Amino acid sequence: MIQVEGLTRIFGATTAIDGLDFSVDSGEIVGFLGLNGAGKTTTMRILAGSLGATSGEAHISGHCVRKEARQAKRCVGYLPERLPLHPEMTIQAYLEHAARIKSVPNPRKAVARSIERTSLGQVAHRLIGNLSKGYRQRVGLAQALVHDPAVLILDEPGTGLDPAQRHEIRELIGELARDSGTVLLSTHVLAEVEALCTRVLVLHQGQIVAQDDLEAMRSIHVHLARPSEAAIQAMRSVPGVEQVQELGEGRFSVDASCDRELLGQATAPHGLLEMTLRHRLEERFLSLTRRGSP
Amino acid sequence: MKAMLSIARREIGAIFATPIGWTCLAALLLMTGFFFAWMLGLYAETALQAAASPWDDPVNVNDHLVAPFFSSWAVILLFACPAISMRLIAGDRRDGSLELLMTSPISTFQIVGGKYLGAMGFVCIMLAATLHFPVMLLWLGDPDPGVLTSCYLAILFMSAAFVAVGLAASSLTESQLVALLISFAVLLGFWLLGAADSQAPGVFTKVLAHASLLDHMESLARGAIHLRDVVYFLTFSGFFLFVAHQRIEWMRWGE
Numbered sequence: 001m002i003q004v005e006g007l008t009r010i011f012g013a014t015t016a017i018d019g020l021d022f023s024v025d026s027g028e029i030v031g032f033l034g035l036n037g038a039g040k041t042t043t044m045r046i047l048a049g050s051l052g053a054t055s056g057e058a059h060i061s062g063h064c065v066r067k068e069a070r071q072a073k074r075c076v077g078y079l080p081e082r083l084p085l086h087p088e089m090t091i092q093a094y095l096e097h098a099a100r101i102k103s104v105p106n107p108r109k110a111v112a113r114s115i116e117r118t119s120l121g122q123v124a125h126r127l128i129g130n131l132s133k134g135y136r137q138r139v140g141l142a143q144a145l146v147h148d149p150a151v152l153i154l155d156e157p158g159t160g161l162d163p164a165q166r167h168e169i170r171e172l173i174g175e176l177a178r179d180s181g182t183v184l185l186s187t188h189v190l191a192e193v194e195a196l197c198t199r200v201l202v203l204h205q206g207q208i209v210a211q212d213d214l215e216a217m218r219s220i221h222v223h224l225a226r227p228s229e230a231a232i233q234a235m236r237s238v239p240g241v242e243q244v245q246e247l248g249e250g251r252f253s254v255d256a257s258c259d260r261e262l263l264g265q266a267t268a269p270h271g272l273l274e275m276t277l278r279h280r281l282e283e284r285f286l287s288l289t290r291r292g293s294p
Numbered sequence: 295m296k297a298m299l300s301i302a303r304r305e306i307g308a309i310f311a312t313p314i315g316w317t318c319l320a321a322l323l324l325m326t327g328f329f330f331a332w333m334l335g336l337y338a339e340t341a342l343q344a345a346a347s348p349w350d351d352p353v354n355v356n357d358h359l360v361a362p363f364f365s366s367w368a369v370i371l372l373f374a375c376p377a378i379s380m381r382l383i384a385g386d387r388r389d390g391s392l393e394l395l396m397t398s399p400i401s402t403f404q405i406v407g408g409k410y411l412g413a414m415g416f417v418c419i420m421l422a423a424t425l426h427f428p429v430m431l432l433w434l435g436d437p438d439p440g441v442l443t444s445c446y447l448a449i450l451f452m453s454a455a456f457v458a459v460g461l462a463a464s465s466l467t468e469s470q471l472v473a474l475l476i477s478f479a480v481l482l483g484f485w486l487l488g489a490a491d492s493q494a495p496g497v498f499t500k501v502l503a504h505a506s507l508l509d510h511m512e513s514l515a516r517g518a519i520h521l522r523d524v525v526y527f528l529t530f531s532g533f534f535l536f537v538a539h540q541r542i543e544w545m546r547w548g549e
Contacts, residue, residue, distance in 0.1 A: 045393075048397040049396065049397050050393055050396035050397045050546065051546060052546050052547040069399075070399040070400075071399075073397060073398060073399040074399050076397070078393075078397045080390065080393045080397075082389075082390030082393070083390065084390055084391040084392070084393040084394035085389075085391060086304065086308065086391055087389075088307065088308055088311035088312075089304070089307065093307075097300050097303075097304050098394060098398075100296055100297055100299075100300035101297040101300055101301060101394070101395065101398045101400055102398050102399060103296070103297065103399055103400075143394065
């Protein structure tokens with residue numbers, strides 16, 4: 001769906017992204033992580049067609065974003081960080097305008113579908129300028145969806161929202177991702193990535209420093225009342241457990257891919273107090289981006 | 295074409311949604327009304343003097359009222375067109391909405407064309423609001439309808455040139471005020487060429503006269519539609535639209 005090879009973008013003396021190689025398959029929801037200035041927005045803008053690459057290739061649904069720009073743009077729905085809205089228009093008029101410039105054959109029908117998917121029906125005739133930030137974000141999403149794209153590129157969709165709005169938008173993106181299939185999501189909120197994504201790409205100083213399956217970043221934390229070498233051996237004997245890491249004070253971290261029921265049975269004689277599923281995304285992200293150079 | 299028309303429609307709506315559109319419309323009506331009343335008074339005075347004198351020829355309404363009246367509009371358009379066009383691209387860049395156009399499956403030509411059509415659509419609405427002047431002239435006097443048509447064409451061509459400069463200036467910066475100043479300075483420069491041509495020696499006089507906006511406008515306002523004037527305005531507008539096109543392409547590939 002998204003295929004990127006050697007993508008480079010130079011702004012004057014600054015190399016924003018340097019030879020990126022990655023791919024996103026159909027149906028994947030991929031988190032695009034990185035510190036501010038890592039090159040996430042530049043990459044997303046190149047994929048969406050608003051910025052040209054200095055060198056390298058990017059394909060969306062098999063269409064080269066440089067040579068077949070129009071076809072590639074028809075396959076992408078892009079929500080930029082700064083919402084591309086016209087405050088003087090009503091939601092309905094704005095989405096019809098967006099549908100027309102995106103060459104949608106039946107704009108009204110497409111707008112009705114987009115409004116339904118983003119639950120904007122009750123406010124469709126209100127001016128965008130009078131909407132709350134949460135609703136504006138929904139309008140931005142509706143704009144990205146209006147031409148029914150195969151790929152959604154979302155650049156920090158939760159920015160500036162309160163926790164309730166952020167939760168709503170996260171749920172909405174989850175629903176849209178299930179319908180639309182392929183999503184590349186840039187965010188600073190790691191909980192959002194953990195809740196929505198199947199894989200993460202970590203960008204640091206313009207280069208991809210990790211492409212990890214999110215499942216591999218999960219671990220089970222076990223808290224034992226009577227920790228001992230025998231307890232560690234018991235945990236190691238559970239199928240799927242390759243590594244047992246001692247965290248101190250009776251706490252251990254084991255691979256999340258193991259059978260949790262068997263792990264429970266193995267640790268019960270050693271005074272099992274608590275067993276929780278944890279993500280290691282934050283530790284991994286920080287360790288990757290703390291480095292001076294990739 | 296649908297995409298271009300949608301952009302144009304949105305631009306007209308955006309101009310009317312701001313005080314600038316209404317201010318330009320009100321200023322045009324107010325100023326043209328003032329010029330009309332003033333020039334009508336001058337014309338009546340001249341006509342009376344000519345009628346009283348046995349040696350003077352009768353005063354022609356086309357030369358003494360219609361042509362100077364429509365020529366005076368250029369001053370209003372010199373301010374109005376840059377004001378109308380200053381936000382076309384600069385405004386979209388500032389609020390981030392240019393990204394919607396840049397990521398849509400349309401060409402840069404369609405973006406520039408749509409924005410230009412939108413601003414020209416608003417100019418046409420402004421000009422339509424002044425149609426009571428020719429109606430009044432035809433009702434009360436005996437002007438040549440051909441000259442009146444030519445005058446409106448002259449205004450339209452001049453507006454097209456002014457808006458093209460405004461659009462190019464708007465593509466150069468994110469600040470609408472800076473865009474307004476750039477377009478005003480460029481237009482003033484081309485305006486002053488008309489005054490400078492009499493001071494320049496030899497071949498420069500001819501070159502400056504050809505480059506001057508006002509000389510071509512006055513020629514059309516006299517009722518004579520010359521191909522050279524039409525070509526001048528089309529080339530002038532085309533050049534500045536090309537500048538806007540290249541600037542948007544540069545935003546995509548060059549920055």
